[in-house]
Amino acid sequence: MNRRSLLALSGAAAVAPLGLAGCSQSAQDVVAYTSVDQVFSEPVFQAFERQSGIRVRAVYDTEETKSTGVLNRLIAEAQNPQADVFWSGDPVRPFQLIRRSLVEPYVSPQSAGLPDAFKAADGAWTGFAARARVLLVNKERVPENETPRGLRDLADARWRGQTVVANPLFGTTTMHVAALASAWGEEAMRAFLTELKSNEVRIASSNGEVRRLVVAGEVAFGLTDTDDANEALRAGASVSVVYPDQDDLGVLVMPTSVMLMRGAPRSTTGRALVDYLLSAEVERQMAESAAHMPLRPGVPTPSNVRPVSDLRAMQVDYARVADQIEAQQDWLRQWVGL
Amino acid sequence: MGRPLIAAPRRWQAQVFVTGAAAVVLVAVVPPLVATFGQITDAKDMFAPFATGQTWGLLLRSLALSGVVTVLALGVGVPLGILFARAQFPFQGILLAAHLSVFFLSPFLPTLGWFHLFGREGYLGGPASAQILFSELGCVLALTGCFLPAVTALTAIGARGVDASLEEAARIAGGPWRAAAFVVAPSAAPAIVLAGVIVFVLAFSELGTPMFLRVDVYPALVFSRLGGMDFAPGEAAALALPLVALTAALAWFEQRLAGRRAIAALGGGLRARAPLFAFRPWMLGVGLVAAIVSIAPIATLLFHGALNGGFAEAPRWIGDAPVNTLLASSLAAALMTAVGVVLGFSLAHGHATGRWLDPVAALAFILPAAILGVGIAFAWNHAATNWLYSSVGILVVAYVARYSVLATRTIAAAMAQLPRSLDDAARTIGAGYLARLWLHLGMAPRSMFGAFALALVFSLRDLETAVLLYPPGGEPLTARIFTLEANGPPGVVSALAGLHVLITFAAASVGWLLLRPRSGA
Amino acid sequence: MIEMRDVSVRRGETAILDRVSFSIGDEVVALAGPSGSGKTTLLRALLGLETPSEGEVRIGGRLMSTPGRSLVPPEDRNVAMVFQDLALWPHLSAHGNLAFGLRARGVAKDERERRIAVALTSVGLDGKGGKRPGELSGGERQRVAIARALVLDPAALLLDEPFASLDIMLKQEIITLLACLFKERRVPTIVVTHDPRDAAVLAERVLIIEGRRIAQQGTLADVARAPATPFAEAFARGA
Numbered sequence A: 001m002n003r004r005s006l007l008a009l010s011g012a013a014a015v016a017p018l019g020l021a022g023c024s025q026s027a028q029d030v031v032a033y034t035s036v037d038q039v040f041s042e043p044v045f046q047a048f049e050r051q052s053g054i055r056v057r058a059v060y061d062t063e064e065t066k067s068t069g070v071l072n073r074l075i076a077e078a079q080n081p082q083a084d085v086f087w088s089g090d091p092v093r094p095f096q097l098i099r100r101s102l103v104e105p106y107v108s109p110q111s112a113g114l115p116d117a118f119k120a121a122d123g124a125w126t127g128f129a130a131r132a133r134v135l136l137v138n139k140e141r142v143p144e145n146e147t148p149r150g151l152r153d154l155a156d157a158r159w160r161g162q163t164v165v166a167n168p169l170f171g172t173t174t175m176h177v178a179a180l181a182s183a184w185g186e187e188a189m190r191a192f193l194t195e196l197k198s199n200e201v202r203i204a205s206s207n208g209e210v211r212r213l214v215v216a217g218e219v220a221f222g223l224t225d226t227d228d229a230n231e232a233l234r235a236g237a238s239v240s241v242v243y244p245d246q247d248d249l250g251v252l253v254m255p256t257s258v259m260l261m262r263g264a265p266r267s268t269t270g271r272a273l274v275d276y277l278l279s280a281e282v283e284r285q286m287a288e289s290a291a292h293m294p295l296r297p298g299v300p301t302p303s304n305v306r307p308v309s310d311l312r313a314m315q316v317d318y319a320r321v322a323d324q325i326e327a328q329q330d331w332l333r334q335w336v337g338l
Numbered sequence B: 001m002g003r004p005l006i007a008a009p010r011r012w013q014a015q016v017f018v019t020g021a022a023a024v025v026l027v028a029v030v031p032p033l034v035a036t037f038g039q040i041t042d043a044k045d046m047f048a049p050f051a052t053g054q055t056w057g058l059l060l061r062s063l064a065l066s067g068v069v070t071v072l073a074l075g076v077g078v079p080l081g082i083l084f085a086r087a088q089f090p091f092q093g094i095l096l097a098a099h100l101s102v103f104f105l106s107p108f109l110p111t112l113g114w115f116h117l118f119g120r121e122g123y124l125g126g127p128a129s130a131q132i133l134f135s136e137l138g139c140v141l142a143l144t145g146c147f148l149p150a151v152t153a154l155t156a157i158g159a160r161g162v163d164a165s166l167e168e169a170a171r172i173a174g175g176p177w178r179a180a181a182f183v184v185a186p187s188a189a190p191a192i193v194l195a196g197v198i199v200f201v202l203a204f205s206e207l208g209t210p211m212f213l214r215v216d217v218y219p220a221l222v223f224s225r226l227g228g229m230d231f232a233p234g235e236a237a238a239l240a241l242p243l244v245a246l247t248a249a250l251a252w253f254e255q256r257l258a259g260r261r262a263i264a265a266l267g268g269g270l271r272a273r274a275p276l277f278a279f280r281p282w283m284l285g286v287g288l289v290a291a292i293v294s295i296a297p298i299a300t301l302l303f304h305g306a307l308n309g310g311f312a313e314a315p316r317w318i319g320d321a322p323v324n325t326l327l328a329s330s331l332a333a334a335l336m337t338a339v340g341v342v343l344g345f346s347l348a349h350g351h352a353t354g355r356w357l358d359p360v361a362a363l364a365f366i367l368p369a370a371i372l373g374v375g376i377a378f379a380w381n382h383a384a385t386n387w388l389y390s391s392v393g394i395l396v397v398a399y400v401a402r403y404s405v406l407a408t409r410t411i412a413a414a415m416a417q418l419p420r421s422l423d424d425a426a427r428t429i430g431a432g433y434l435a436r437l438w439l440h441l442g443m444a445p446r447s448m449f450g451a452f453a454l455a456l457v458f459s460l461r462d463l464e465t466a467v468l469l470y471p472p473g474g475e476p477l478t479a480r481i482f483t484l485e486a487n488g489p490p491g492v493v494s495a496l497a498g499l500h501v502l503i504t505f506a507a508a509s510v511g512w513l514l515l516r517p518r519s520g521a
Numbered sequence C: 001m002i003e004m005r006d007v008s009v010r011r012g013e014t015a016i017l018d019r020v021s022f023s024i025g026d027e028v029v030a031l032a033g034p035s036g037s038g039k040t041t042l043l044r045a046l047l048g049l050e051t052p053s054e055g056e057v058r059i060g061g062r063l064m065s066t067p068g069r070s071l072v073p074p075e076d077r078n079v080a081m082v083f084q085d086l087a088l089w090p091h092l093s094a095h096g097n098l099a100f101g102l103r104a105r106g107v108a109k110d111e112r113e114r115r116i117a118v119a120l121t122s123v124g125l126d127g128k129g130g131k132r133p134g135e136l137s138g139g140e141r142q143r144v145a146i147a148r149a150l151v152l153d154p155a156a157l158l159l160d161e162p163f164a165s166l167d168i169m170l171k172q173e174i175i176t177l178l179a180c181l182f183k184e185r186r187v188p189t190i191v192v193t194h195d196p197r198d199a200a201v202l203a204e205r206v207l208i209i210e211g212r213r214i215a216q217q218g219t220l221a222d223v224a225r226a227p228a229t230p231f232a233e234a235f236a237r238g239a
Helices: A003-021 A038-052 A069-076 A093-099 A109-113 A151-155 A171-184 A186-198 A207-215 A226-234 A267-277 A280-290 A318-336 B008-042 B053-086 B092-104 B108-118 B127-133 B136-160 B164-187 B189-205 B208-212 B218-224 B233-239 B241-258 B281-307 B311-318 B321-348 B352-366 B369-380 B383-389 B393-417 B420-428 B433-443 B445-461 B477-485 B490-515 C039-047 C094-104 C109-122 C138-150 C168-184 C196-202 C220-225 C230-238
Strands: A029-034 A055-060 A085-088 A126-138 A163-166 A202-204 A221-225 A239-242 A253-261 C002-011 C014-024 C028-032 C054-059 C062-066 C079-082 C156-160 C189-192 C205-210 C213-218
Touching (some): A029 A038, A038 A055, A038 A267, A055 A069, A069 A093, A069 B369, A085 A093, A085 A267, A093 A253, A093 A318, A109 A267, A126 A226, A126 A280, A151 A163, A171 A207, A171 A221, A171 A318, A186 A318, A202 A207, A207 A226, A253 A267, B008 B233, B008 B321, B008 B369, B008 B393, B008 B433, B053 B092, B053 B136, B053 B164, B053 B189, B053 B218, B092 B136, B092 B445, B108 B127, B108 B136, B108 B208, B127 B136, B136 B164, B136 B189, B136 B208, B136 B281, B164 B189, B189 B241, B189 B352, B189 B393, B218 B369, B233 B241, B241 B352, B281 B490, B311 B477, B311 B490, B321 B393, B321 B433, B352 B393, B369 B383, B369 B393, B383 B393, B393 B445, B420 B433, B445 B490, B477 B490, C014 C039, C028 C039, C028 C196, C039 C054, C094 C109, C138 C156, C138 C168, C168 C196, C189 C196, C196 C220, C205 C230
Parallel strands (some): A029 A055, A029 A085, A163 A202, A163 A221, C028 C189, C028 C205, C079 C156
Antiparallel strands (some): A126 A239, A126 A253, C002 C014, C205 C213
């Protein structure tokens, strides 16, 4: 240790604030928070940057539940909003923000082509590029004639201890459970989850983990999202994808949704990004890269993605589902064991 | 004995430096703690969770889990540390570096590596190995593997610093094994106890690995109040209250076992001596096993990545993450070292400022990172402090808040080891505060690097705190690894994990070049 | 009998002990020399803590090391040492410090206790076995260090400047104690000292080491009569 060491150290400590201040802002930029997987959302932002010259500074979500999630970060930052735009991986979480008056309604000119069922009339949120909740089946472990057809198969004693769902306190599973409560009624949903538990269903920390467990053959099949299922197919895993309950309830369709944040520090560039995200170009890009189903008519659907029109979809009032989510939290926590 | 006087004309030095360093720690640590625990009063029915046996059961389960991990890590790491420090065998340095590398990663990544190896369809796996992996035993083993190197490293540092005469006297009288067991290990106790506390805290607050291996732990309970649909930081803070008691218990335990004695090795003036154990082939075997156990999950991850052809894509996905990581971590580590020098000196001499700050900073280290992170967001996200909150600076604040106690303790430990008379001698000849500080640094030349390396490694591997508040577009590498982990190309995640290990080694080496003790200095 | 024949110890290119030869029977020999002359290295080579690059070391007639190779590890040489800084293990009591080596040699508990009691009595520390080094006075610590060496019944005894940090009263006390102990136990003993008066009281012969080589050996009177070097002359005159 010598004087030089100490000088270097104090020098580094002293210049810290200068170096850091330079990192914070740039002239034309926009801050976007997204719970859409980074692997899919980042290329979209990059395309926007190329087209508009506006730099996107993004905050992404980790799918594993090691973060509190960008939604809660948005709530925690409500007193001094940092984000201009929130691009949510589902259409329900936005209601957490809408209820807290954190959203600035904005009817984008681009939203005109999107179905009314997938957007708020006042522009609080607009849905596009959707996913569905599917059963991912390991073909090595499940003979073809025993392939599950619906959610209830998760509770079938035939598959005791061999199925998996993601933790319903986090991610899209939260929405799925709430949608079931909304469709079946609270009692039936709870009875179903209790059956799952007695059938020793595994609880994974995320849908990605469901995929990993199914692909690895740890379980026979599991409930996950189409994008996760598509990753498994793309990696060449020996799996099949089942769109559940096509004879009765229908499959849960979840559009991603975008909204402008109230008090957005850069609302002009924020609007530009919202407009871009709602364009047909982004739906096409999301269909190709992430197997998201386009909602806008006329956007071509790749072979691995079933068009929404082909599916029997659950009839869902997203606002009611959002209510159900809050109502079921305590019970779900008990169910999970937390 | 009267209290020696600080030379009056230079008393300002002590005041300025101690106040300045204390202010840095207080500004980083106190606002988030106040913000966090301030939320408790807003929480509805905040103590309701404590009325259920489930909460307490989970707490006990977590304590037991981390207790077992700590005991295992100490049981293996202490002999291993002594072996690496006091034996001589070929490739010792390389094997030690390989053994340490797993500690540089957030435990979830090595766990993922074990999964690819021992999962049902893993390279070496089957139903039986998968059953073990996805169990409490698997969780304990995975976490022990991740944290073991911390014990090895700190024990090795402690063992190398044991007074040469003490070791030689023991060796002459009782041979190398007895000398190691009854003199070297007890003399390195402060380092070993510190390692035990660090492992316990890390194991207790770990969330990713237990959740992946489906083992319920208490931090998941805390986290469910923050990461679920009901954002209830007050309830989360209330649930963190038992951890305040845990902090106090650990502080008491550490004080009781280690007292103010020090990590001697971080001190200076060590006489060169022959290795305690002469080379035997089994030593190479043990070293190899230690290295392989650490490298295996990382190598599997890399192999799995390469097999999936994702490496070529890594450059496309890496973005500015390495720069962000290095900038924030090295600045934070430099700041923590600078502050640690002043506060460590104060703590080593039992001054009030050092003594009061220590438990506050320790609490910030022990609290679940999610709580501290939300507290930092509450504390710093205001219009007036937006310049900081929206910059990489907030990561520096977060790292300093969470890890400054480690740097300060490292330096305090080394300085406390020095005979008090050396300081008294300096004071009686009228040395001012800075001169004394300088003198102590000269006598404990490795402590600065030790503190810097520790602060740097912890900042670089941090995920849980950073992921909550990294500035938009300025994510550190750990955050990027985990945001890409969701559906990202597996090769990319693996490549970034490998890169992360390399960056940590590189940054620590640069630190060593700058801060290493120089001959004649 | 301890014996060194043409022993050299090297650190890189530099010899820190250069072709040293001597032999000591059941007698006390004072080892003197200027600072840095190689006194401590010589002791460490006898103990097996340094491996000579040349020459042979024998203890009790047994070959301990050949060039570049230590044949008998330190713990098996049965050589005891009182370190300059005492090297008392701070976490063990006086009793624990004494028991350590006996346990290692597998001495049964009763015999161990007996020998510890005798050793503590012989250095005047009756009833203080339970105290840790930090709770003992400077003189008492010195006595523990001596007792720890003697309790093992060593084949040879080495004392590295045992009086360096003692006041004159304490030093007298310890010298008297050592003189008695040396009379009782006749084993090859080397006492490193800077003070010719200590050598005169305790030792039968002196070994003068200078420039890392043995400059002269013989009785103090021999050295005084025909000093080989200015240091030897000054040392002998000081007696």
